[in-house]
Amino acid sequence: MTFLYVILFIVAVLIFLGIFTVKQQTAIIVERFGKYHSTRSSGLQIKIPVVDKIAGKVSLKIQQLDVLVETKTKDDVFIKIKVSVQYQVIKDQVYDAFYKLDNPYTQITSYVFDVVRAEVPKLRLDDVFEKKDDIAIAVRNEVQEAMNTYGYDIIKTLVTDIDPDEQVKHAMNRINASEREKIAAQYEGDAQRILIVEKARAEAESKRLQGQGIADQRREIAKGLLESVDVLNGVGISSQEASALIVVTQHYDTLQAIGEKSGSKLVLLPNSPTAASEMLNTMVTSFTAAQELNNDNNNKKGS
Template sequence: MSVLLIPILFLLLVTLFLSFFTVKQQSAAIIERFGKFLSIRHSGLQMKIPFIDRVAGRMSLKIQQLDVIVETKTLDDVFVRLKISVQFKVIQEKVYDAFYKLDYAHDQITSYVFDVVRAEVPKMKLDDVFVKKDDIAIAVKMELNDAMSDYGYDIIKTLVTDIDPDAQVKEAMNRINASEREKIAAQFEGDAQRILIVEKAKAEAESKRLQGQGIADQRREIARGLEESVEVLNRVGINSQEASALIVVTQHYDTLQSLGEETNSNLILLPNSPQTGSNMLNDMVASFVASNQIGEAMKEGKKNPKNLE
């Protein structure tokens, strides 16, 4: 009797063990009875009839990601490789459709991605592919949502994560970008040089203006000093012409004196004979007298026109 009891107890333990199973969080188990769908079980401790019911499969309800690399040609005949990342998950209410209607979800999604990308990218030039990559991702998402929702899958997001043109095309693009940057740099350098030239010209003009103003002030002061000198000489009985001649002769000798004080000077003042000052004074007085005579004659001619005839 005891010999038969042991196998019975063992069979009961095995049956009890096979009657219970667990389902992990964010997953679902599909139960079949004699090969026919029975129910869907979610997370927790679950029970089934051993040897009659079986767990046909388990499906994750988490978000999954599939990376698809598509090689295609753009409108300007450039071959480019795009990496499309598709984030999707099984809809909890449609686990039956996801399990029984579709065997290879990844292959199905990949096929739709290829179809959409190879339909959209050939309409764009290479530069537009980079600019409008979000439009490509949206087009892929819309197509996948329409197709995969019937199979119990929800497309969360699609991303164009990489755009890789042919190596020769990338090299040409880099050369173009480098040329554009060099062109911009040259323009900035030219602008800087132009600004420097303009500012330098302005500085020189301002310097010349100040220099001219200084010379004008200097001459004004010299003229004022000469005027005061003539007035002093007039007070002692020397007329303006004689005073002017005397001032010129005085400046002549002052110049000779200053040249004599400069031991390293190579300047020679001509004429520099001893009688130069006297000759200069006589010439100036004679020229003043002659100019006065001419002036008086012109005045008489205006008063008596017949004398001119």
């Protein structure tokens, strides 16, 4: 009976040692007597204890390797470029990935260095920023071709960071600031020019309207004087006498307007109590003499 228990115990131990599980997105390499035997996928698996041995496991997940490369551009600027490589073991080539390549990280890093240092020196610093996607594509194509042989698939490559030398960054910032200040000055100059032009246009329009107003005012004054002369003619006063009377009336109106302004320093000459009377007599005499002279000239032409 004791022997039976021993046998059962040994069988249980062997079963325990021969059963193992494989996680999702993982492949297990099983060797038999040191030689590759099989590749086991996820789930419950069985191996022969002592005879079979788990040599290692390979992750089938997408992995990322960040590579920092220092290189020089065409215009002799030293920069650091960070390239992120996303790769995955090809499910049907787990054997190649496990046995053909000892360290995939070092291999991918070497290819990234080689491509970046071949592509970036062809470009100027500004072009590196603009063509970073082209650099990433060049890296992917080169690494993809090389790593497929070892059972690796390059999913994507990204240039995630471009870091120039610190002094270069300061210089670029100064250049950008100067460009922005230049553009701002141009906009300010354009704004000032527009303000000056609009102000000149406004002043010209104001002068035009002012002149039009003065012309309208004088036109209305002339109409008023004409109407006044017509009224005076209607009561038997001649045009010459009416004109003289209107002038005298305006003279008194002017004196009244000046007197209504307190503190006025305007002096009207001549200014005497008999000024208006003398002005009226002078104007009537002048009109009469002019009329007589005109009549004599007409008589001479008629004779």
